[in-house]
Each structure stands twice: as C-alpha cells, then as structure tokens.
Amino acid sequence: MTQPAVNRRDFLSLATGAALAVGVVGAAKPFAQSLFPAKDVLALSTTEVDLSTIAPGTTRTVIYRGKVVFVRHRTPEDIAAATAGDATAVIEPQTDKARVQKPEWLVVLGNCTHLGCVPKAAEGSDHGWACPCHGSYFDASGRVVKGPAATNLPVPDYRFVSDTKIVIGIKPEDKKAS
Numbered sequence: 001m002t003q004p005a006v007n008r009r010d011f012l013s014l015a016t017g018a019a020l021a022v023g024v025v026g027a028a029k030p031f032a033q034s035l036f037p038a039k040d041v042l043a044l045s046t047t048e049v050d051l052s053t054i055a056p057g058t059t060r061t062v063i064y065r066g067k068v069v070f071v072r073h074r075t076p077e078d079i080a081a082a083t084a085g086d087a088t089a090v091i092e093p094q095t096d097k098a099r100v101q102k103p104e105w106l107v108v109l110g111n112c113t114h115l116g117c118v119p120k121a122a123e124g125s126d127h128g129w130a131c132p133c134h135g136s137y138f139d140a141s142g143r144v145v146k147g148p149a150a151t152n153l154p155v156p157d158y159r160f161v162s163d164t165k166i167v168i169g170i171k172p173e174d175k176k177a178s
C-alpha cells in the first residue's frame, strides 16, 4: 500500500517542475525581447540632415543619439587646408580622404576627445576647431593637431541618400544589407 504514496509524490514533483519550467520560459521571452529594440525604435536612432540649407564655409550642428555632430560644408580653401594637413596630423595620423565621403562635406562628432567640451570654429586660415576647455586643436578634417586630446574627432556612420541629404546612423535595412 506504500507504492501509491510514492507515485503521488513523484507526480507532484514532476508537476511542480513542469510548472516552474513553463514559468521560466514565459518570463524569459519578454526579457529577451527587451534586449533587442524594435525596428521602429532603431529607425528613430538616425538623424537626417538637409545639406541644401548649409552654406559653403559654414557648419551645422545637429544632435545624433544625444551627441553633437558637426556637418561642415567645406570650401575649396577648407579642402586644401585639410589635404595639406595630411602631413601634419601626426597625433592620430589619418588622411583627409579617409575621413570624408565627398570632399565638400565633413561629418564628425563634435565633442572634444579629451573631456567632451564642444570645440569652437577657429579663426584663421587653418579652418579648424579650438577647444575652449584645455586648448586642444582640431584641423579642417577634425584631426587633433594639438593636445591634450589624443584622438581625432570621430566620423560617425552616415550615408548620402541624395546629393542634398545625409542620414547619420544605420537603419535596420542597412544592417541587413551589409
């Protein structure tokens, strides 16, 4: 007569285990989904910039994912200064060509790579940016030429969607294609 009691205990253990397993799976799914943002949220994480309203020789400051981005419409003089700077940008050497998609347009993050201040357009013939906080200097390609900053202004992911529009950031469909 003891056999049925053991079977009942086994059944209760199995049922409890199964219920726990279902609960864990049920709780894990929404958790896992929360780790991957929806497509519409990802799409919002891009910033479109209308280039047609940025005059040559001026810089538009936009915000992308809470970060400052400089979009500079470079003049022939800016481009010449940036190209000449290939030889003098020795702190983090990079050619100007490697930092732009079209010579007339420079797109860089606009926070100083030292401690994050926003550099100001420098006066003078070198067409760069000077950081007001500790004196770092960035040239017409956004490359650091004087510290304490040790790295260039980074170039964010962006693409031209037409001659007069760029999208900063990567859309979900771009990630699928790449």
Ligand code: FES
Pocket (backbone or CB within 6 Å): 112, 113, 114, 115, 116, 117, 131, 132, 133, 134, 135, 136, 147, 148, 149
């Ligand atoms: S934050 Fe720019 S030099 Fe320190």
